[in-house]
Amino acid sequence: MRAHEAGALHGDLGSRGPAWLRTPVDVNALVPQLWPRNVARAADGALAVAGLGVREIAAEFGTPVYVLDEDDLRSRCREFRAAFPTEDVYYAGKAFLCRAVVRMIAEEGMFLDVCTGGELATALSAGMPPERIGFHGNNKSVTELTRALDAGVGRIIVDSFTEIERLTALARERGVRPAVLIRVTVGVEAHTHEFIATAHEDQKFGFSLAGGAAIAAALRIIDEGVLELRGLHSHIGSQIFDTSGFEVSARRVLALQAQIRDARGVELPELDLGGGFGIAYTTQDDPSAPADLAKRLRKIVDAECAAEKLAVPHLSIEPGRAIVGPAVFTLYEVGTVKSVLLGTDGDGTDARRAYVSVDGGMSDNIRTALYDASYSATVASRESTARPILARVVGKHCESGDIVVKDEFLPADVQPGDLVAVPGTGAYCRSMASNYNHVPRPPVVAVREGRARLIVRRETEEDLLALDVG
Incomplete structure (x- = not known):
């Protein structure tokens, strides 16, 4: 959605009548915050990334x-x-993991959070x-924990009493x-979709603070003395723009830290505030710069530590999303x-609305169907002087909910x-991709300085059939 149409496309489209459809729109314009930083229209009108069309x-x-x-x-x-x-x-x-991305983030001095044995193996x-490496997950198996211990993973984020028992037994062995x-x-309660809000009580993650499970878990680990309790972790959800949730979270977690100190004389040296920082999918989104996030989070933690x-x-x-999503x-x-x-x-x-069917869909981007997510789109192979029309970009799958972009202005001569290019698809698109309708998953291509390299190859029908042993 273009910058000057913010808010115009979400709501009861049919009731607005054609007058609002005649609003002047530049269908060739790119809103910078929605696109990778090295994307622009070339002289021939087609999109280019890092100089490659x-x-x-x-x-x-x-x-x-x-x-x-x-x-x-890398710049993010x-x-x-x-x-x-x-x-x-x-x-x-x-958000998205492959070996090439692991090497990129390692070269840029980052740590890495994984949450399954497969992600750990990739890393x-x-x-x-x-x-x-930090290892997350609400149901880590004995095999996964064993691999983490044998590899020397730096931090394991424990999520249940059963996991504490498993990990304690393996560590003793x-x-x-x-x-x-x-x-x-x-x-x-983070202000986000219910499926990606992860800190309210009625959900699968973590130890409840209100119910007393968190303090019980901490005291058990300290008293047994097998695991080294380094600190507490909190993650309140995803696609978050307001730091007020982090303020409440930090206050409650640090109050727990004070309880642990008072009960056992142990002051834990670490605190992980999680992620979930939002990005711009449409012009209605206003993400914070990392420097602003850092300033606010430090202020919150300093104030709460002083109080306790x-x-x-x-x-x-x-x-995760904040790094790979816009790229x-x-x-x-x-x-x-x-x-x-x-x-x-x-x-x-x-x-009228144009239904523009493309050669992918919910198998390569499930977020629109799953989270009611909004995206933007543009005709990428050329510029157009045609008038704008209301369009919906849809996929090829046998589902009426197979929608990639719900509402966008595209040129009337789209054919x-x-x-068509859809920005902001770096996070949770390839990583949540499926083979629905037996459609092979797309490749991932990295472009730098005018050169493209394949970092995840396209699946083939032969790949699909190779797993079918019947």
């Missing part, structure tokens, strides 16, 4: 394809590291130093003392376009064969 990318790698602006991703890592120079900045690998195979953090459910008479702990944060766009090819009548204005003028 999207038509060349499509010709070499096909579509759909996730296109990663490598220098954009550096911005977080500069904003948090004395803290540990963990890249949240669940280790790419050469990530294990001491710079091996004669090791792994460093752990306790994930605390602080009862903060605690030494300021060593802080950690876990940005990627998805490139599709249009297959069909059809016009659908929305209603008729009082003067008899029809209000089969055009390339």
Whole structure:
């Protein structure tokens, strides 16, 4: 959605009539905060990333394809590291992980947060130093915990009493003392979709603060003396723009830290405030710069530590979406376009919507269907002088909810064969991709200084059939 249309496309579209559709719109314009930093229209009108045109990318790698602006991703890592120079900045690998990205974030001085054995295997195979890895997860298996211990993972974030028992037994067997953090459910309701709000009480993550489980877990670990309790962890959700939730979370977690000190005389040296920092998917989103986040979070922690008479702990944060999300766009090819009548204005003028079907969909971006997420889009292979029309970018899957972009202005001459680009797809698109309808998952291509390299290859029908042993 273009900058001057903020708020115009969300709501009851049919009731607005065609008058609002005649609002002047530049369908060729790119809103900078929505796109990777090295994306622009070239002289021929087509999009280019780091000097390489999207038509060349499509010709070499096909579509759909996730296109990663490598220098954009690296610059966002550096911005977080500069904003948090004395803290540990963990890249949240669940947003998107592959070996090339592991190497990029490692080279930029980042730590890495994983939450499954598969993510841990990817990290280790790419050469990530294990001491710079944090291992999350609400149901880590014995196999996963064993691998983490044997690899020497730096921090294990424990999530249940069962996990404490498992990890304690494994540590005793091996004669090791792994460093752990306790994930605390602080009862903060983040202003985000219910599926990605993770700190309210009625959900699967962590130890309840209100119910007394968090303090019980801390005292058990301290009293048993097998695991090294380094600190507490809190994560309140995702796609968050307001730091007030972090303030409440820090206050409650640090109050727990004071309780632990008073009960056992132990002042925990670390505090992880999690991630969830929002990005701009449309012009309605207003994310904070890393430097602003750092200033606010430090102010919050300093104030709460002073109130509880605690030494300021060593802080950690876990940005994932904020680093990889804006650095990627998805490139599709249009297959069909059809016009659908929305209603008729009082003067008899029809209000219509174009359904622009592309060669991907909910198998490469489930977020619109799952979270009611909003995205932007543009015709990427050319410029157009045609009038703007209301469009919905949809996929090829056999589902009416297979929508990539709910509402966007595209040129009226959008047609089969055009390339359409959707920005902001770096986080939770490839990592949540599926083979629904037996559609192979797209590749990921990294572009830097005018050169593209394949970092995750496209799946093939042969890949799908290789798993089908029947």
